Amino acid sequence: MSKLSRRQLITAGLATTAGASGLAVAAALARRYGLIPPDAGGLYGPGETLTYAAQRLLTRHSLAREFSAGQISKPPFANEVSPLGDDFKRLQQGSFAAWRLAVDGMVARPAAFSVDELKSFPRRTQITHLACEEGWSYIAEWTGVPLSHILDVVGTLPQARYVVYRSFQPDWWESIDMADALHPQTLVAHSMNGGSLPVPFGGPLRLRVPRQLAYKSLKYITRLTVTDSLKHFGKGLGSSEPETGYAWYAGI
Amino acid sequence: MADSTYGAVPASAAPLAAPRPRHAAIVRLTHWITTLAFLALLLSGIEILISHPRFYWGEAGNVLSPPLFKLPIPASRATVPTGYGYVLPDQNGWSRYLHFQSAWVAVLTGFLYVVFGILSGHFRRNLLPARLSLREISAVIASHLRSRSAAADAWSYNVLQRLAYLLVIFVLFPLVIWTGLAMSPAIASAFPPAVTVWGGQQSARTLHFFISIALVVFLLVHLVMVWRSGLRARVRAMITGRPPTPEERT
Numbered sequence: 001m002s003k004l005s006r007r008q009l010i011t012a013g014l015a016t017t018a019g020a021s022g023l024a025v026a027a028a029l030a031r032r033y034g035l036i037p038p039d040a041g042g043l044y045g046p047g048e049t050l051t052y053a054a055q056r057l058l059t060r061h062s063l064a065r066e067f068s069a070g071q072i073s074k075p076p077f078a079n080e081v082s083p084l085g086d087d088f089k090r091l092q093q094g095s096f097a098a099w100r101l102a103v104d105g106m107v108a109r110p111a112a113f114s115v116d117e118l119k120s121f122p123r124r125t126q127i128t129h130l131a132c133e134e135g136w137s138y139i140a141e142w143t144g145v146p147l148s149h150i151l152d153v154v155g156t157l158p159q160a161r162y163v164v165y166r167s168f169q170p171d172w173w174e175s176i177d178m179a180d181a182l183h184p185q186t187l188v189a190h191s192m193n194g195g196s197l198p199v200p201f202g203g204p205l206r207l208r209v210p211r212q213l214a215y216k217s218l219k220y221i222t223r224l225t226v227t228d229s230l231k232h233f234g235k236g237l238g239s240s241e242p243e244t245g246y247a248w249y250a251g252i
Numbered sequence: 253m254a255d256s257t258y259g260a261v262p263a264s265a266a267p268l269a270a271p272r273p274r275h276a277a278i279v280r281l282t283h284w285i286t287t288l289a290f291l292a293l294l295l296s297g298i299e300i301l302i303s304h305p306r307f308y309w310g311e312a313g314n315v316l317s318p319p320l321f322k323l324p325i326p327a328s329r330a331t332v333p334t335g336y337g338y339v340l341p342d343q344n345g346w347s348r349y350l351h352f353q354s355a356w357v358a359v360l361t362g363f364l365y366v367v368f369g370i371l372s373g374h375f376r377r378n379l380l381p382a383r384l385s386l387r388e389i390s391a392v393i394a395s396h397l398r399s400r401s402a403a404a405d406a407w408s409y410n411v412l413q414r415l416a417y418l419l420v421i422f423v424l425f426p427l428v429i430w431t432g433l434a435m436s437p438a439i440a441s442a443f444p445p446a447v448t449v450w451g452g453q454q455s456a457r458t459l460h461f462f463i464s465i466a467l468v469v470f471l472l473v474h475l476v477m478v479w480r481s482g483l484r485a486r487v488r489a490m491i492t493g494r495p496p497t498p499e500e501r502t
Contacts, residue, residue: 044346047353055438062442067311077314080331129312131437133344134329135304135457136314211441245345251438252352 034161034177038230038238039248048247055251060179064210067127072193073138076130078200081169081219088168088220096204101188105164105226108155115204119190121145121153126185128210130217133250140201141194142208144187151181151226159228162238165207168220174239175230175248176209176216185210188221213250215241273493279374280490282365285357290471292354297464299347302340303328307461311452320458355432362425369421379418381411389415413477420470424463431460 030036035053039045091099100112124146131137147163163181166173180186189208190197197203202219209216230238238248275283305323306315313319315332326336328343369375392412409417433439434447434456450456478486489495 044349044353047356048349050356051352055436059438059442062438064437064441065444065447071311073312073314073317075316077316129437129440129453131435131453132304133348135300136306137312137453138314139312211438213437241345245349247345247349247352252433252436 037247037249038175038236039242044247048249051252052249055249056177056179059211059251062211064126064128064185067129067139069127069141071139072127072141076138076140076193076201077136078198079132079214081200084169084199084220092199099204099222101205101221102223103150103154103226104223106157106160106228107151107226108157109153111154113150115190118145118150118188118205122149124184124187126187126210128185128208130208130210130214132214133246140192142187142189143191144189144208146184147186147188147207147224148182148184150188150224154226156226160226161228162226162230164225164227164230164233164239165218165221166223166225167218168222172218172240173234174207174216174218174241175227175233176212180209180211183209183211211251213252215246216250272495274489274495275493276368276372276374277493278365278368278372280493282361282368283490285361286365289354289358289361290467292350293358294464294468296347296351296354299328299343300351301461302326303342303344304332305334306332307458308454309451309458310454313454355429358425359429362421366421378409379414379421381414384411416470416473420467424467424470428460428463428467431456431463435460 027036030049030053035049035056037048037052040049096115099115101115101118102110102112104110122145123143125141125143127139127141129137129139151160151163160178162175162177164173164175176186185208187208189202189206190204192198192201192203197206202217202221205221206219207217207221225233227233230236234240235243237243241250242248301323302325305325305327306313306319307321308317309320322334325334326338326340327334328340330339369379388411392410396412430446431450434450435453440447440453447453447456450459
């Protein structure tokens with residue numbers, strides 16, 4: 001190996017300093033603008049942060065593509081879910097009249113809504129693509145209440161940064177940032193392809209987050225919690241998915 | 253400051269003492285980083301693929317829709333009908349994390365390499381063919397088929413190699429990144445034409461698979477050529493930059 005000249009040493013030193021301070025500035029900016037995902041620790045943190053930050057900057061206001069009625073998949077495919085249990089069956093036998101969606105956390109007026117109440121709220125209908133991380137997908141028409149409307153009704157406090165949502169299945173919970181929570185296409189969906197949302201597809205209520213993969217569109221939602229930090233939910237990784245090895249952000 | 257006489261002496265004397273490196277330091281560095289990233293992408297890509305070894309054309313596709321084709325392999329999901337009586341373990345969690353992290357490494361490294369390649373004249377000097385003639389291309393193929401010494405003697409890329417490298421750097425890598433991004437629902441929302449130009453998200457997934465196959469074929473041919481033309485000397489040249497001595501060129 002050739003001996004390093006002073007010039008090479010100075011250049012390398014300057015480059016290293018510039019690189020390190022560049023990274024530090026980037027990290028500080030990312031934290032400041034909320035571009036660090038909750039599962040950013042660990043081996044895959046750098047890649048996850050780059051993906052989340054880049055996609056947030058590119059897609060903050062973008063709308064998921066909507067399709068024509070002729071493009072609806074016939075029939076759609078419902079991924080298998082673990083058994084729902086007797087409590088769910090009892091609710092189902094009562095046509096989900098006793099189902100409640102509780103909204104709490106950093107809100108002015110915590111509330112619990114029945115499915116019928118939600119069906120009486122302003123609704124949005126959209127034909128969107130639902131893609132599973134496994135690689136398959138289908139297109140369906142979804143009708144529901146924009147999550148932003150529900151958040152308006154309960155009065156989200158200004159420090160809100162995430163909405164945590166839970167499934168009737170106790171092991172399943174998710175969260176999204178406010179960019180997705182307030183996005184006009186993020187729905188608490190109660191209907192699909194013109195009828196009530198079928199149970200295999202998440203009925204009576206499913207959150208639809210069409211700009212992320214299907215596992216963010218949690219089935220059987222029972223509770224929304226508005227929060228400024230995900231630290232105290234589960235292991236603090238943002239949702240149950242990172243606890244089983246999957247990324248919190250699923251925009252890709 | 254950097255041009256002090258003390259610093260300038262070894263810098264100007266060095267080129268006389270040492271021969272010009274076979275590959276520039278940036279080329280060597282980016283080559284091996286890309287190698288690692290590509291192997292990680294390949295491994296994690298295969299893991300993700302086996303959760304749904306079926307391919308479709310158009311926007312949407314699932315086990316209830318007719319596939320364009322399916323791979324005759326077992327799957328890591330019970331919902332996929334494969335004909336095998338067992339289901340492989342689910343490895344998608346870390347595979348997806350690793351796939352996207354490696355993709356970032358490959359993209360950023362590739363960016364550095366392309367900028368360097370343009371500014372330094374690396375592409376112009378080493379990769380752009382001087383002229384394109386079918387006669388020359390067929391002569392190269394014939395000489396490769398005839399003897400291994402033709403490959404071993406050459407330390408400047410022939411027209412076929414130049415075309416292959418250009419294809420990989422400027423066509424296959426950009427396409428595999430593009431079709432990968434076209435599967436992202438977030439990217440699809442921001443840049444719909446990036447998806448529709450392929451005919452839909454499932455088409456992009458199918459093309460992503462075929463372009464990956466093309467890259468693997470390139471890798472295999474590349475390995476065979478390096479093997480045939482003197483593995484040790486070639487690998488050392490790509491690690492240290494030192495060109496081989498004449499007796500090593502056999």
